[in-house]
Amino acid sequence: MRALAALRELGLDGRLLTAPAELAAFGSDALTAFHERPAAVVLAQRAEEVVEVVRACHRARVPFVARGSGTSLSGGSLPVAGGVVIALNRMNRVLSVDPETCTAVVEPGAINLHVSAAARQHGLAYAPDPSSQSVCTIGGNLAFNSGGAHCLRHGMTANHVLGIRAVLPDGELVELGGASREPVGPDLTGMFCGSEGLFGIALEVTLRLVPIAEATHTALASYDSLELAGAAVARIVAAGMLPVAMEIMDALAIEAAEASVRPGYPPAAALLIVELEGERDVVAADAARLRALLDASGAGAVRTTVDPDERALIWKGRKSAFSAVGWLAPDYLVQDGVVPRTRLGEALAEIGRMSAAAGIRVANVFHAGDGNLHPLILFDGREPGALERAERLAGEILRMCVRLGGSITGEHGVGVEKRDYLELMFAPADLALMRRVRDTVDPAGIANRGKVFAPERAA
Amino acid sequence: MSVVAIDSPAALSEAVRAHPRVLPVGGGTKPALSVPPDGTDVVALDVSGLRGIVEYDPAELTLTARAGTPIAELDEALAAHGQGLPFDPPLAAAGATLGGVVAAGTSGSGAFHHGTVRDFVVGVRFVDGTGALVAAGGRVVKNAAGFDLPKLLVGSRGRLGVLAEVTLKVFPRSEASATVAFELGAIEAALAAVARLARGSLELDALDLEPPGRVLVRLAGDADSLPPRAARLAAALDVPGVTLERDAAAARWREVAELSWLPAGARAVRVATTARAVPALQAALDGAGAAVRYGNAANVAWIAWPQEQPLARLDETLGTLGLTGTALTGPPHARVLGARRGGAFAARLRAALDPDNRFPED
Numbered sequence: 001m002r003a004l005a006a007l008r009e010l011g012l013d014g015r016l017l018t019a020p021a022e023l024a025a026f027g028s029d030a031l032t033a034f035h036e037r038p039a040a041v042v043l044a045q046r047a048e049e050v051v052e053v054v055r056a057c058h059r060a061r062v063p064f065v066a067r068g069s070g071t072s073l074s075g076g077s078l079p080v081a082g083g084v085v086i087a088l089n090r091m092n093r094v095l096s097v098d099p100e101t102c103t104a105v106v107e108p109g110a111i112n113l114h115v116s117a118a119a120r121q122h123g124l125a126y127a128p129d130p131s132s133q134s135v136c137t138i139g140g141n142l143a144f145n146s147g148g149a150h151c152l153r154h155g156m157t158a159n160h161v162l163g164i165r166a167v168l169p170d171g172e173l174v175e176l177g178g179a180s181r182e183p184v185g186p187d188l189t190g191m192f193c194g195s196e197g198l199f200g201i202a203l204e205v206t207l208r209l210v211p212i213a214e215a216t217h218t219a220l221a222s223y224d225s226l227e228l229a230g231a232a233v234a235r236i237v238a239a240g241m242l243p244v245a246m247e248i249m250d251a252l253a254i255e256a257a258e259a260s261v262r263p264g265y266p267p268a269a270a271l272l273i274v275e276l277e278g279e280r281d282v283v284a285a286d287a288a289r290l291r292a293l294l295d296a297s298g299a300g301a302v303r304t305t306v307d308p309d310e311r312a313l314i315w316k317g318r319k320s321a322f323s324a325v326g327w328l329a330p331d332y333l334v335q336d337g338v339v340p341r342t343r344l345g346e347a348l349a350e351i352g353r354m355s356a357a358a359g360i361r362v363a364n365v366f367h368a369g370d371g372n373l374h375p376l377i378l379f380d381g382r383e384p385g386a387l388e389r390a391e392r393l394a395g396e397i398l399r400m401c402v403r404l405g406g407s408i409t410g411e412h413g414v415g416v417e418k419r420d421y422l423e424l425m426f427a428p429a430d431l432a433l434m435r436r437v438r439d440t441v442d443p444a445g446i447a448n449r450g451k452v453f454a455p456e457r458a459a
Numbered sequence: 460m461s462v463v464a465i466d467s468p469a470a471l472s473e474a475v476r477a478h479p480r481v482l483p484v485g486g487g488t489k490p491a492l493s494v495p496p497d498g499t500d501v502v503a504l505d506v507s508g509l510r511g512i513v514e515y516d517p518a519e520l521t522l523t524a525r526a527g528t529p530i531a532e533l534d535e536a537l538a539a540h541g542q543g544l545p546f547d548p549p550l551a552a553a554g555a556t557l558g559g560v561v562a563a564g565t566s567g568s569g570a571f572h573h574g575t576v577r578d579f580v581v582g583v584r585f586v587d588g589t590g591a592l593v594a595a596g597g598r599v600v601k602n603a604a605g606f607d608l609p610k611l612l613v614g615s616r617g618r619l620g621v622l623a624e625v626t627l628k629v630f631p632r633s634e635a636s637a638t639v640a641f642e643l644g645a646i647e648a649a650l651a652a653v654a655r656l657a658r659g660s661l662e663l664d665a666l667d668l669e670p671p672g673r674v675l676v677r678l679a680g681d682a683d684s685l686p687p688r689a690a691r692l693a694a695a696l697d698v699p700g701v702t703l704e705r706d707a708a709a710a711r712w713r714e715v716a717e718l719s720w721l722p723a724g725a726r727a728v729r730v731a732t733t734a735r736a737v738p739a740l741q742a743a744l745d746g747a748g749a750a751v752r753y754g755n756a757a758n759v760a761w762i763a764w765p766q767e768q769p770l771a772r773l774d775e776t777l778g779t780l781g782l783t784g785t786a787l788t789g790p791p792h793a794r795v796l797g798a799r800r801g802g803a804f805a806a807r808l809r810a811a812l813d814p815d816n817r818f819p820e821d
Contacts, residue, residue: 100654101733102756124658145603158607159578172803180731182566182759184783186619187577188801190610191808194603199804214660238518240541240631279662279691282684338599342518370601410601418604425604430593433812434606440811441804452605 003060003084004040010052015043026085029070029077030132031417033333033387038065038079043087047107047165047203050086054201055171057084063449066201068109068137071130073322073334074415076144076196080449086201088139094118095204102209103162103179108139108202115207124209127154130411131319142202145194147411149318152369153244153277154210156411158193163206166192168199169442179206196413197448199441213244213277217287218311221299222268226250226352226364229270230345232297233368236274237341239293241286245275246369252328253321253363253376260324263317266301272368273318275311321365322376329361329378333390336412337401341371350400351375358393372410373401399424414452422452460495465527466508468584468592468623475621476590478502481817483621485527485556489563491726491786492616492793501819504621506558512536513624514598521581521598522629526558526622533557543632545573547665549716558622563787564614565729567716568665568677571657571755573630577613582626585612587619588813598626611808616785616793618819619812633679636664638708639689639700643672646741650757652696654734657756661692667715668753670741676700677712715752718761718788722750725763726770728796730777730784732760743776760784770796793819 007016017023018040027035039062044050057064063083070077079085088109095105099122104115112133115126129148130136136146141157142164154160163177177189192199223229229248236243249257249271257263265271274294276286287304294302305311325332339347348364351373355362363376375397379390398408402424409418422431435453439445449455463478465471475481480501484493495501509527517540524533530544530551537543547567548560555565561583566575582596585608595608612620643649649672656666656676664679674696678688693700703711714720718727732740734757744751750763762784764773770792777784777797784796 098735099658100735102658103733122658123660145607147601147603151601155574155578156601156603158610159574166804168803168807174802174804175800176804177800178731178783179733179735180758182570182575182729182731182755183577184564184614184729184731184785185795185799185801186615186805186808187564187610187613188804188808190577190607190613192804193610194607209658211658211660234518237520242631279660279688281687282662282680285681285684336603338597338601340516340519340521340599342516367601371599372601406599407597407602407604409603410599411603413603414605422604425597426594429591430595430605433587433591433593433608434595437606437608437808437811440807 003057003062006056006060007040007042007053010049012042015045017041017043026067026079026087029072029075031073031075031078031415034075034078034416036079036081038085039082041085041087043090045090050201050203051167051171051173053084053086054167054169057446058170058444061444061446063446065448066139066197068140069135071132071136072140072144072415073336073412074409074417076413076415076451077140078416088137097122099124101179104207104209106138106205106207108137108205110138112136112138112141119209123212125212126160126207127210128157128160131322138205138207139202142193142205143195143197144413145411147372149245149247149367152246152367153242158190160208161189161193161205162208164189164192164202165204166200166202169444169447177206181208194413196415196451198438198452200447215278215280215283216306216311217276217283218305218314219274219290219294220303220314221272221294222266222301223270223272223299226270226348227345228298229272230348230368232272232294232299233344234342235293235297236290239289241290243274243369244277245273247273247318248366248368249318249321250364252361253365256324256328256363257317257321259327261316261320263313265317268300273314318365325363325376325378328363329380331379331381333377333394335373335375335377335394335397336409337373337398337406338410339371339373339401339404339406343404344368344371347373347400347404351397354393354396358389360390360393371406395421416451419452419454460503462503462505464508465504465506471504471506471509471621471623472586472590472592474504475586475817479817480819482819483558483617485559486529486554488550488553488555489559489787491789491791492563494791496791506621507556509623517542520629521600521626523598523624523626524557525624526556528557530555530557530560537629538632541632542629544579544627545630546570546576546579547716548576550718552713552717557625561613561625562615562617562622568667568712568754571666572662572664577610579628580609580613580625581628583609583612583622584624585620585622588815588817592623596626600628619809633664635682635685636677636679637685637689638675638677638703638711639692640703641674641676641696641698641700643674643698646671646738648672649674650734650737653757656695659695661688661695666756668757670751720752721763724766725750726789727787728762728764728773728784729787730760730762730782732757732782736780736782739780740782743780747772
């Protein structure tokens, strides 16, 4: 392969992997049902190296895939067979934190939680908090516009990325945005975020930091049904409150969390977690209002805490829910549909019916405040046809989300997994423009080929 | 100059196809961006007839409206349900429209707490340079499907497409607000105070700086909470503040939002800044005799560029300082001022969205 010969000349030494045993670890990301074998993996150490590799790939027209920690749930960092994987984990430095402008500059392989750790001494934090935040990287968060439980108030990754230095798919270098929160001109930074690697690779990212809240109050309420929990969320919204997070877990998800990290959740058909953040006195007043709303919402038990350790345990249970369902079934598919918040109850009832009709167990954890559902479809991959049945149910759930006026993905991205469903949401003209954008930015079609859109030959 | 009145998305699509060079205009409050330059063949597409709320369910906290809908009309509809647009779109009283605010990328003082217009746009329908009416984003607050064209159109000034419809996130409106002015003397002290408050844990609704040394802070929330919070604010700055009377505060913020503090004849220019960039910019503006206010914790400068000064001078100054701006009022001048970013990425997006160069050069 021509690209491989060019890569050998870059002096990467032991950081150019080509042996099958070495490549195996890069064959999948967190969407383990998909697997491909790349021709080579480059463990990049510097931005210049990434640029050289991209240029070599472009010259040889060999597809490349950037990879951080491989936590994508949509197959975002699934390799292209015979292509190159550019692993960015070694470029993991937080280059600077500037308390004067509340910004941080980081390398793409910087781990999400490490940004907050570096900012803490200044009383600042990086707000977006995907469940995988202890391992996932900023580059991956940026490429997929990752969300998280606290995005209800703080917004998604794109709302916190101010500037990007990137290499385009043909090796051109560009500077997008800057350090200001009030950009001028088309929002190129926002456009690059969430493009799933199709526009190239971010080499350096300027992030917005937020002050650590003075007070945090967490409430945990249990309910006899998902519908009651959903109705409580509607009440809180209707009261004009703006919590930082509102999360619901169903009985199966609670059971899984208890089996794995033992957060001490009360047994219930549904649990609602609501978190308030802000100034001490304001949070205290809001906490009293929230308590009254929860008491009137038919909650069985309401537990509240301002203790950081207790709060951490509550969130540990919630954030480990995806991996915890591994205790309930050998395999699972995570879905990421969105419905209008007012249709949440309807959507959950519908998922319940679909699950029963298909005879497939579905655990539900979701960002109730913004209508982002995460049904976990449980199956046993060793049973013939089980994966296909699970995928069929996943598809039905996505169709329902779109029918109710929502989206096929809230924060995991389209990846390889949902590309066939894009046309449920968008008309041919909408998709034609998106393809034209992609083809103009990357005429050779080598940057993360096969993600978002099916490869051209199949089209 | 020829003008085509647009009253439907289909008519917009047709008008873009029918004319080789077009530029949209809504309320006309930012004429530097929306008036075709004299002597050009650019046809103005008047989208002010493309108006009305398409969908608004207060329980969803989202609103979809046609692009030519005046912000004032949206404000009224939202206020009836205790909601609002917390980024305080500027020039609303003057007639700014939803599409104009998004295309100009302008946000007001409330953006400090809640984010700028880019943080509120979740979906758009627009006509690209080929005349195709396309949709991107959606009507739900969280959506990662497809490229984020809604964000790209924020600040695109009609150079990448013409907005037909926009879906915004909306927020509950605060019950009350209080405005406190602090006099710090010199710009350095005022900037230090702004930076301290911006990274502090007191929740401020707006944090503006009026050179040389005034810091203007707005608190919002329950009426009872405001006096003790104002006291904490003064303690944090270690300077006594003056709480403005309610009417005076409202008048002050109106003046800020409507840019009516600008001296007559001065051009409004909006520049992206940071607290670190302000001292050098301020010195340059002082030298040119230009008044300025800073919003969003010194992340944006609103400059009153004197009529007698050529805009080229500001262009050069901003370029030297590595800053970027746009003129909003005064004679047509759509080109970005100062440092230009985006390079090949910007050029390729433009080629994809406007392959026939129907929209004026950027």
